[in-house]
Amino acid sequence: MDISKLKEIYSTMVRIRFFEERAISEYRKGLPGFMHSSIGQEAIPAAVCAFLRKDDYVISTHRGHGDIIAKGARLDRMMAELFAKETG
Numbered sequence: 428m429d430i431s432k433l434k435e436i437y438s439t440m441v442r443i444r445f446f447e448e449r450a451i452s453e454y455r456k457g458l459p460g461f462m463h464s465s466i467g468q469e470a471i472p473a474a475v476c477a478f479l480r481k482d483d484y485v486i487s488t489h490r491g492h493g494d495i496i497a498k499g500a501r502l503d504r505m506m507a508e509l510f511a512k513e514t515g
Contacts, residue, residue, distance in 0.1 A: 432477060439473035443493040446502055450492070450509055458510050465490040472497035 447466045454462040468490065476485065476497035487494040495505060508515025 428463050435452045436463050436470075436473045436477050439477065440469040440502065442502075443469040444494055446505070447492060450506060453506075453510065462509065465493045469493055 443477065444466065447464050450462055451464055451466075465488065472485075472487075472493040474498075476494070479485070481499075485494050486500045493498070504515055506515075507513075
């Protein structure tokens with residue numbers, strides 16, 4: 428595996444972690460919604476999704492934020508969904 432692919436995977440891991448930390452922070456402020464963090468599980472979706480095609484599907488269940496982020500989802504829409512916003 429070349430260094431650029433490793434950097435891509437690491438960058439995705441960091442993006443997932445930052446999203447999760449922000450979501451937890453907002454949830455603790457008492458906003459409505461549910462939060463099931465996937466902190467500590469960033470490497471798996473980051474590495475797997477780095478080798479998927481754009482037209483490949485990802486199906487996840489509990490604690491699946493990292494999967495969706497690694498596949499390229501918009502973070503603003505994900506956050507909106509977590510907090511029951513119309514734009515989510």
